[in-house]
Amino acid sequence: MVLKYDLACRFPSDRNTLALDDQFLWGSALMISPVLAEGIIEREIYFPYDAWYDYYTGEPIEWIGDRMTVQAPADTIPLHIRGGHIIPTQGPAMNTLMSRQEPMGVIVAIGLNRKASGDLFWDDGESQDTVEKTTYSMVQYSFVQDKLTVAVNNTSGRLTGMKLSEFEFLGVELKPESILYNGGTIDSYTYDPATLKLTVNLDHNLITGLELKLNKIWYNTVVV
Known part of the structure; x- marks a missing residue:
């Protein structure tokens, strides 16, 4: 059964995930980072230390263990695949x-x-x-x-x-x-x-x- 997880559940030793309430994991493989305000076309995402890839392009994320600003146009929800x-x-x-x-x-x-x-x-x-x-x-x-x-x-x-x-x-x-x-x-x-x-x-x-x-x-x- 696929479940929705807070990042802190999967990365319990990463204190940066404790306060995140606008990013979540779908199962173990997909991280969803929705835009929650009208008119926003980019947002900052925190990537826990692991390999991450942009779902749409396949491009690897360089800033693992850090925050990164990504584009979020109206027709796209930021979605990333966890390595492994x-x-x-x-x-x-x-x-x-x-x-x-x-x-x-x-x-x-x-x-x-x-x-x-x-x-x-x-x-x-x-x-x-x-x-x-x-x-x-x-x-x-x-x-x-x-x-x-x-x-x-x-x-x-x-x-x-x-x-x-x-x-x-x-x-x-x-x-x-x-x-x-x-x-x-x-x-x-x-x-x-x-x-x-x-x-x-x-x-x-x-x-x-x-x-x-x-x-x-x-x-x-x-x-x-």
């Missing part, structure tokens, strides 16, 4: 049923220890008691030693036919020399040196799982 997490994504559509047919993606927000993990719970979106009846799928994502592994546990959650098409790796300082997809070299990727984001495009059946190995890459993070 992998977030499943899916494109929008006209309704929920159509949206569930859209290809899936993942955002790999590389942590200070150069690792990341996450999972996806998936059922038919309608039936009750899917956990008790085990009529669901659990997809587990793990990024360790420059390799992303996607493993599917229990395939009864209607994953058949679903595609995993886009992988965004955040915090990659230099373009990798090569990328291996289930052992074979691929060239369907782009790298943006301005945002340090690596994007890999595939046409993969999610139900089978996969491995993506990034060969000889560098990060903007420090191993801790």
Whole structure:
């Protein structure tokens, strides 16, 4: 279950988070910093000491453990991803049923220890008691030693036919020399040196799982 957390709950040793009442975490991975006054187009955000990335651009935040002013136009809520997490994504559509047919993606927000993990719970979106009846799928994502592994546990959650098409790796300082997809070299990727984001495009059946190995890459993070 996803819960809303005060930053002090996740960063109890950081005294700067105690007085923050206009920033919060959604689960462990997303920090939301809404604008609470009319006509404001920027706001100051405190970033606890950890790796953080702009959700919209993928660009890493340099001022960790400090405050930073960010742009907040009327159509955008400041949203940041905490390093060390992998977030499943899916494109929008006209309704929920159509949206569930859209290809899936993942955002790999590389942590200070150069690792990341996450999972996806998936059922038919309608039936009750899917956990008790085990009529669901659990997809587990793990990024360790420059390799992303996607493993599917229990395939009864209607994953058949679903595609995993886009992988965004955040915090990659230099373009990798090569990328291996289930052992074979691929060239369907782009790298943006301005945002340090690596994007890999595939046409993969999610139900089978996969491995993506990034060969000889560098990060903007420090191993801790």
